[in-house]
Amino acid sequence: MNKNVKIPIIFLILLTFGSTLIFFGSRNDAVTVAKSIKSGVLTADEINVAFQNVGGKVLTRAVQESQQVKKGDVLMVLEDTDTxxxxxxxxxxxxxxxxxxxxxxxxxxxxxxxxxxxxxxxxxxxxxxxxxxxxxxxxxxxxxxxxxxxxxxxxxxxxxxxxxxxxxxxxxxxxxxxxxxxxxxxxxxxxxxxxxxxxxxxxxxxxxxxxxxxxxxxxxxxxxxxxxxxxxxxxxxxxxxxxxLEVNYQRLTLVAPEDGKVLKIMYEDGELVPTGAPAVLLETNRKYVDIYVNETMVNDYQPGTTVTANVIALDKEVSGKIRFATAAPSFADLRMTRERGQADLTSYQVRIYVDDIPNLLTGMTIEVNDAKHH
The missing domain is CATH 1.10.287 (Helix Hairpins)
Structure with missing residues (x-):
């Protein structure tokens, strides 16, 4: 066969084969993924714990970074002589x-x-x-x-x-x-x-x-x-x-407002803490995951609804409750090429607070299954 004819025929065959695979296979495009998988990274609420209306020299640091604390545990104590x-x-x-x-x-x-x-x-x-x-x-x-x-x-x-x-x-x-x-x-x-x-x-x-x-x-x-x-x-x-003054004296002892993990301590022993400055960064046990759904699915995710999700790393299911569903920033909208004839779709951010289970850590991927949504 003439070389000039053979090469175009080969390219035509490859193009036809690839197009067939794309049409019948999983595209992994934004629309397909949004319809099949609702996943997100597990995140925890963080709070800055500060001395309220008092400041002074750090007398004692009672905790260390990554330490688990309970509500009411002492985190840090300031010098009390002046007060x-x-x-x-x-x-x-x-x-x-x-x-x-x-x-x-x-x-x-x-x-x-x-x-x-x-x-x-x-x-x-x-x-x-x-x-x-x-x-x-x-x-x-x-x-x-x-x-x-x-x-x-x-x-x-x-x-x-x-x-x-x-x-x-x-x-x-x-x-x-x-x-x-x-x-x-x-x-x-x-x-x-x-x-x-x-x-x-x-x-x-x-x-x-x-x-x-x-x-x-x-x-x-x-x-x-x-x-x-x-x-x-x-x-x-x-x-x-x-x-x-007596209230301020009590406030010289900084305690954990709720259960959680110490992420960061801003001051060392002997350092001066300004009034109202954050002293400890605490990761709470309130964990949530954000997923994004398009406007045709958002009505299935109403606030207060209970959902079940899969923790991929643990291969376990976890229950959660939807806190809110709101329009996501414009960068999360689905801008289609209309390869399948669909119009652009607005994305909605859905926040789900999940129940705590053993070994569940922030950063793990959580998948919400439509079939288990009720």
């Missing part, structure tokens, strides 16, 4: 503030009792002054009568001038006593209403009378109550600061 001294100082301040509050409470109680006693005593004093005033007025009337009688007798020569002078002095003294008692009564009854004074003039009973001196004393006590409230507020503030 402990601050707590002791604040406790001393609080003790002094509590003593000031108790002292002011006692002083207010004493002042209130003394004011109540003074009010009653003043009422009785008013009554006594009123009685003395009534007696003084009677004495004044009598002295005035005697004085007028002695004036007439002196004119008639019935008494001497010295007797008249004595009578006049007695009258003047009685008059001065009346004025003094009247002034004293007016001073004691300052603050009383007109109705109260009229009632007192009839009954001679001062009980219940409003007195300005007592009003002033009670205003003073009210101001002392305000001072007491301020002292209590300062005490409450100090107690809150103490509580915060």
């Amino acid at each position: 402990r001294l601050a707590i002791e100082r604040l406790k001393a301040v609080i003790a002094g503030q509590e003593a000031s509050v108790r002292q002011e409470e006692s002083a207010i109680t004493i002042a209130e009792n003394e004011t109540n006693l003074s009010e009653v005593a003043t009422w009785r004093n008013i009554e006594a002054v009123q009685a003395s005033l009534d007696a003084a007025k009677s004495a004044l009337d009598f002295a005035n009568t005697e004085y007028q009688r002695h004036i007439q007798l002196r004119k008639a020569g019935g008494v001497s001038q010295s007797q008249l002078d004595n009578t006049r002095n007695t009258y003047i003294a009685a008059k001065m006593t009346t004025v003094q008692l009247q002034s004293q009564l007016s001073t004691l009854t300052v603050g009383a209403s007109t109705e109260q004074l009229q009632q007192f003039s009839k009954t001679k009973d001062a009980t219940g009378m409003t007195l300005q001196s007592i009003i002033n004393a009670r205003h003073t006590i009210k101001n002392r109550h305000n001072q007491l409230a301020q002292l209590r507020a300062q005490l409450s503030q100090s107690q809150a600061e103490l509580e915060q």
